[in-house]
Amino acid sequence: MTDANTQEKHESRQALAFGFASPIVGLTLSLIIGMAVNDLFHTVDVWMGVLIVALIGASLVIGAHFSALAQLHSPSAKGAANAAAVLNLVVVSIWAYVTLAISISGGIMAVMALQDWGVNGDHMQLRAMNSDDFTNHLLPAVCMHLTLLIVTYLFVVLRSKGRKL
Amino acid sequence: MSEVKTSGGRLNLGLVFPLAGILLAYAILLMSTYFDIVVNVQQQNALGPNFGNAQYLHPYTYFMLLAVAILIVSSLVGRRIAGKKRAAEPTLRINRNVYAFTTITMMSSLIAAVVYALAIFFTNQFSPNNDPVLRLLQLYVPILLVAALLVFGILRAFVVKPKGDSK
Numbered sequence: 001m002t003d004a005n006t007q008e009k010h011e012s013r014q015a016l017a018f019g020f021a022s023p024i025v026g027l028t029l030s031l032i033i034g035m036a037v038n039d040l041f042h043t044v045d046v047w048m049g050v051l052i053v054a055l056i057g058a059s060l061v062i063g064a065h066f067s068a069l070a071q072l073h074s075p076s077a078k079g080a081a082n083a084a085a086v087l088n089l090v091v092v093s094i095w096a097y098v099t100l101a102i103s104i105s106g107g108i109m110a111v112m113a114l115q116d117w118g119v120n121g122d123h124m125q126l127r128a129m130n131s132d133d134f135t136n137h138l139l140p141a142v143c144m145h146l147t148l149l150i151v152t153y154l155f156v157v158l159r160s161k162g163r164k165l
Numbered sequence: 166m167s168e169v170k171t172s173g174g175r176l177n178l179g180l181v182f183p184l185a186g187i188l189l190a191y192a193i194l195l196m197s198t199y200f201d202i203v204v205n206v207q208q209q210n211a212l213g214p215n216f217g218n219a220q221y222l223h224p225y226t227y228f229m230l231l232a233v234a235i236l237i238v239s240s241l242v243g244r245r246i247a248g249k250k251r252a253a254e255p256t257l258r259i260n261r262n263v264y265a266f267t268t269i270t271m272m273s274s275l276i277a278a279v280v281y282a283l284a285i286f287f288t289n290q291f292s293p294n295n296d297p298v299l300r301l302l303q304l305y306v307p308i309l310l311v312a313a314l315l316v317f318g319i320l321r322a323f324v325v326k327p328k329g330d331s332k
Contacts, residue, residue, distance in 0.1 A: 107191065
């Protein structure tokens with residue numbers, strides 16, 4: 001019985017540690033990757049932006065999962081486990097609105113790039129979408145939007161394993 | 166322990182409906198941008214040098230209204246489903262969290278509707294336009310429709326509750 005309690009406390013502490021660390025590690029890792037790519041290649045490709053968004057989203061989903069596990073084992077409603085859950089909730093809220101704004105503006109800019117103003121810039125034309133328009137402008141925006149929706153779904157579901165009501 | 170019960174492997178429709186609404190609204194937003202460019206090019210080809218001062222009905226006016234309507238309706242449907250599940254099993258944390266999420270999407274959709282109404286007003290109210298039918302279609306009808314949508318959304322979401330939903 002004592003061993004089981006000790007094991008449960010250890011698992012609870014571990015879950016709490018992951019719940020706190022996951023969003024912070026995710027944000028830091030994505031920042032470092034972005035900075036390193038910029039320093040090495042002097043440009044940050046749009047797909048690198050998609051990767052960064054996905055990385056942060058994945059870290060938040062993991063954080064939600066472990067903070068919910070920590071809340072499950074926590075003896076009280078307030079405390080460190082609740083703080084970890086709130087941290088993940090706040091970060092995912094900010095991330096979600098930023099990703100939504102980027103995906104909407106990216107998508108609109110991808111479509112508006114089809115508007116061609118001619119040689120003299122006085123005559124508007126509509127050109128066909130080529131592979132560069134699709135793969136480097138529209139598809140990254142759509143992928144960011146889909147990442148947002150998937151992470152939101154998983155976040156809400158996984159954080160619901162927490163304290164009983 | 167009842168609180169660890171998961172969704173049983175099926176998708177949670179209370180979450181799926183608002184998220185699907187957001188995806189559909191996004192697709193409509195991109196389509197409206199594209200069709201607006203198509204109409205602009207057609208009008209330019211038709212009007213030639215008079216294009217700069219021309220006033221015509223832009224497709225985005227009603228496409229955006231459709232997107233806002235889809236956001237509101239999908240959030241309402243998700244909220245109804247989440248409300249019924251919460252009423253059936255109130256001790257499950259997921260039911261409460263999904264209901265709270267649908268409340269957030271509902272309020273965001275209503276805010277988007279208000280922003281749309283303001284954008285339509287400021288874009289069209291002060292533009293020079295002598296055609297009363299065009300002014301009706303560009304300004305009055307969209308504002309009336311979005312106001313009706315707002316009232317419908319607020320009443321269905323926060324006033325007319327399904328049976329068993331006490332909050």
